[in-house]
Amino acid sequence: xxxxxxxxxxxxxxxxxxxxxxxxxxxxxxxxxxxxxxxxxxxxxxxxxxxxxxxxxxxxxxxxxxxxxxxxxxxxxxxxxxxxxxxxxxxxxxxxxxxxxxxxxxxxxxxxxxxxxxxxxxxxxxxxxxxxxxxxxxxxxxxxxxxxxxxxxxxxxxxxxxxxxxxxxxxxxxxxxxxxxxxxxxxxxxxxxxxxxxxxxxxxxxxxxxxxxxxxxxxxxxxxxxxxxxxxxxxxxxxxxxxxxxxxxxxxxxxxxxxxxxxxxxxxxxxxxxxxxxxxxxxxxxxxxxxx
Amino acid sequence: xxxxxxxxxxxxxxxxxxxxxxxxxxxxxxxxxxxxxxxxxxxxxxxxxxxxxxxxxxxxxxxxxxxxxxxxxxxxxxxxxxxxxxxxxxxxxxxxxxxxxxxxxxxxxxxxxxxxxxxxxxxxxxxxxxxxxxxxxxxxxxxxxxxxxxxxxxxxxxxxxxxxxxxxxxxxxxxxxxxxxxxxxxxxxxxxxxxxxxxxxxxxxxxxxxxxxxxxxxxxxxxxxxxxxxxxxxxxxxxxxxxxxxxxxxxxxxxxxxxxxxxxxxxxxxxxxxxxxxxx
Numbered sequence: 001x002x003x004x005x006x007x008x009x010x011x012x013x014x015x016x017x018x019x020x021x022x023x024x025x026x027x028x029x030x031x032x033x034x035x036x037x038x039x040x041x042x043x044x045x046x047x048x049x050x051x052x053x054x055x056x057x058x059x060x061x062x063x064x065x066x067x068x069x070x071x072x073x074x075x076x077x078x079x080x081x082x083x084x085x086x087x088x089x090x091x092x093x094x095x096x097x098x099x100x101x102x103x104x105x106x107x108x109x110x111x112x113x114x115x116x117x118x119x120x121x122x123x124x125x126x127x128x129x130x131x132x133x134x135x136x137x138x139x140x141x142x143x144x145x146x147x148x149x150x151x152x153x154x155x156x157x158x159x160x161x162x163x164x165x166x167x168x169x170x171x172x173x174x175x176x177x178x179x180x181x182x183x184x185x186x187x188x189x190x191x192x193x194x195x196x197x198x199x200x201x202x203x204x205x206x207x208x209x210x211x212x213x214x215x216x217x218x219x220x221x222x223x224x225x226x227x228x229x230x231x232x233x234x235x236x237x238x239x240x241x242x243x244x245x246x247x248x249x250x251x252x253x254x255x256x257x258x259x260x261x262x263x264x265x266x267x268x269x270x271x272x273x274x275x276x277x278x279x280x281x282x283x284x285x286x287x288x289x290x291x292x
Numbered sequence: 293x294x295x296x297x298x299x300x301x302x303x304x305x306x307x308x309x310x311x312x313x314x315x316x317x318x319x320x321x322x323x324x325x326x327x328x329x330x331x332x333x334x335x336x337x338x339x340x341x342x343x344x345x346x347x348x349x350x351x352x353x354x355x356x357x358x359x360x361x362x363x364x365x366x367x368x369x370x371x372x373x374x375x376x377x378x379x380x381x382x383x384x385x386x387x388x389x390x391x392x393x394x395x396x397x398x399x400x401x402x403x404x405x406x407x408x409x410x411x412x413x414x415x416x417x418x419x420x421x422x423x424x425x426x427x428x429x430x431x432x433x434x435x436x437x438x439x440x441x442x443x444x445x446x447x448x449x450x451x452x453x454x455x456x457x458x459x460x461x462x463x464x465x466x467x468x469x470x471x472x473x474x475x476x477x478x479x480x481x482x483x484x485x486x487x488x489x490x491x492x493x494x495x496x497x498x499x500x501x502x503x504x505x506x507x508x509x510x511x512x513x514x515x516x517x518x519x520x521x522x523x524x525x526x527x528x529x530x531x532x533x534x535x536x537x538x539x540x541x542x543x544x545x546x547x548x549x550x551x552x553x554x555x556x557x558x559x560x561x562x563x564x565x566x567x568x569x570x571x572x
Contacts, residue, residue, distance in 0.1 A: 007392060007473070008392060008394075010388075010473060011388035011391075011392035011394075012388070014384030014385060014387060014388040015384070015385045015388050015389065015400070017381050017384070017385070018381050018382060018384075018385035018404070018444060018448060019385070019400070021381065021441060021444065022404055022407050022441070022444060022445065025407060025441045026407045026410065028418070028422075029415035029418040029419055029422075030410070030414075030415065032415075032417075032418035032421075032422075033414060033415055033417065033418055036417060036418075091312065094305070094308065094309050094312070095309065097301075097302075097305040097309070098298075098301075098302050098305065099302055099305040099306040099309050100302070100306045101306065101310065102309075104313075105309045105310055105312075105313040106313075106555070107552050107555075108313035108314060108316060108317040109312075109313050109316050109317070110551070110552070110555055110558075111316070111317050111320050111548060111551075111552075112316065112317075112319070112320070113551070113558070114498060114502070114544065114547050114548050114550075114551030114552075115320060115502075115544050115548070116501065116502040116504060116518065116519050116522065116543060116544060116547070117502065117504045117519070118504050118508075118519045118520075118522040118523045118526075119323075119522050119540045119543055119544055120319070121526075122522060122523075122525055122526060122536060122540070123319055123322075123323050123536070123537075123540055124319065125526075126528070126532075126533060126536060127319075127322060127323065127326060127533055127536075127537070128319065133334075133335035133337075133533065135322070135339060138337050138338060138339055141337065142338070165316070165319070168316065169316075170558075170562070173555065173558060173559055174559055174562075174563060177559045215563050219562060219563065222408075222409055225411060226411045226412055226413060226505065228412075228413070228504070228505045228508070229504035229505065229508060229519065229523070232508060232523065232526075233522075233523050233525075233526040234526075236526075245411065245413045248413045248414070248416070249413055249416065249509075252413075252416050252417045252420075253416065253417075253420065253509065258417050261416075261417060262417060265411075265413060265414035265415065265416065265417070266414065268411045268413055268414045269410065269411055269414040271411075272409050272410070272411045272414075273409065275409075276406055276409035279409070280402050280405065280406065283402065283405065284398065284402055287398050287401065287402075288398075
């Protein structure tokens with residue numbers, strides 16, 4: 001009994017550093033952001049100008065930049081999710097088929113995920129989307145077309161393209177993992193029974209992938225909501241690409257309106273938490289399942 | 293007959309998959325190729341694929357003009373430092389949750405995960421101003437701490453899932469022998485956990501290397517990592533495609549190679565054990 005007790009207290013002691021650090025990491029900045037969000041605080045223009053209640057919160061959502069930023073966020077997150085889930089599923093099914101050099105193809109497909117965001121942003125912006133010297137411009141001219149001004153005329157579409165390229169590997173890999181855990185006999189049995197590929201996909205594979213796709217959507221949403229570097233190095237928020245994250249960044253660091261930016265930060269935290277709740281549920285269930 | 297059909301199908305699969313794979317990989321390949329061209333060849337119309345005068349001059353220009361090695365060193369320190377620190381803090385925590393779970397273990401794990409969901413921009417100012425006050429702005433030490441904190445939940449989760457796979461009977465046998473707790477950890481647990489720890493380190497190095505919110509916002513000239521170094525190319529000056537490519541190639545090469553070894557860990561590490569990983 002005594003021994004058991006000491007094991008438990010040692011266990012607690014071992015967890016303490018991690019728990020204390022994460023608690024501090026969560027609580028200290030969070031309360032500070034909340035504190036600033038109720039203040040009129042302009043570090044470069046007078047500093048702390050006192051409390052102003054919910055003024056920052058109303059001003060943040062009534063500012064002319066707010067709704068465009070919500071629109072940009074929804075377009076980027078929504079489009080990237082749709083593109084990566086659909087193409088990720090197709091690609092995963094393809095990669096699961098017998099072929100020569102499967103390992104190498106997989107390596108090729110996964111590569112974009114390991115490219116740092118500033119590199120992928122700048123490589124796409126310059127070497128592909130540059131309206132004069134980019135590869136797309138060469139290609140367009142080859143077909144006798146007028147090259148496009150990608151990042152100014154199709155700004156959101158261009159950002160979606162870059163970010164989708166980065167996240168397609170993630171979706172593919174997770175869906176592929178799920179496909180590979182599928183019971184082979186079941187598919188073969190269905191094949192024997194004469195179920196065509198479309199039926200096999202709709203009735204066996206897709207239901208099996210439901211959970212993996214849910215996970216992909218939830219985790220990607222969390223990451224996509226806070227996309228920053230890709231926009232920072234390409235449009236710097238111009239041409240309607242100011243997402244909520246980028247807008248808050250500009251309010252806080254560029255125009256140094258800390259109170260207003262902090263109120264925006266609180267909105268972003270609430271938004272992320274709504275997604276996080278769903279993610280936690282799925283993850284929590286899998287924790288329970290593993291215990292059994 | 294079916295064998296012929298199968299072979300034909302396999303050939304088609306191979307062709308389609310390789311084409312798509314190369315298409316997805318193309319931007320990386322193009323960057324690497326361009327890094328060996330002269331600036332003039334880099335923008336040549338029609339584009340030059342293999343038949344140009346291969347040169348290494350861009351690599352030396354990049355190093356000379358902006359001291360690439362300094363940024364590389366910063367990246368290594370920040371990614372390596374935050375990973376080592378995170379692992380040291382996470383191993384005891386994950387160990388105790390995996391082998392001495394309590395009723396609250398699940399809640400603690402989920403709570404740790406929830407701290408990962410905190411959008412960085414929501415706490416940008418407190419961290420920024422805190423860093424100024426503590427003199428940590430543009431310091432490698434500050435970045436090490438921040439990156440350790442943002443990745444700590446992932447490290448703990450990954451280690452937890454690995455530790456749980458260690459059969460408890462083995463630990464119990466050690467306990468029967470009267471091994472002390474520290475002996476149990478050093479002689480029994482550690483050797484069995486090393487592959488898992490190595491995988492965790494690998495994935496975390498990649499995440500820290502590519503992190504580009506805090507590295508961009510909390511550094512200037514002194515502690516800037518490769519992500520920030522590359523970002524400095526966002527205001528172009530004359531012809532710079534070849535130089536950009538050389539800098540980019542150097543920045544992504546080490547992690548691309550590590551990444552290819554860590555495909556399996558990627559799924560485990562980023563899904564928090566919510567996707568079953570049988571074959572990969």
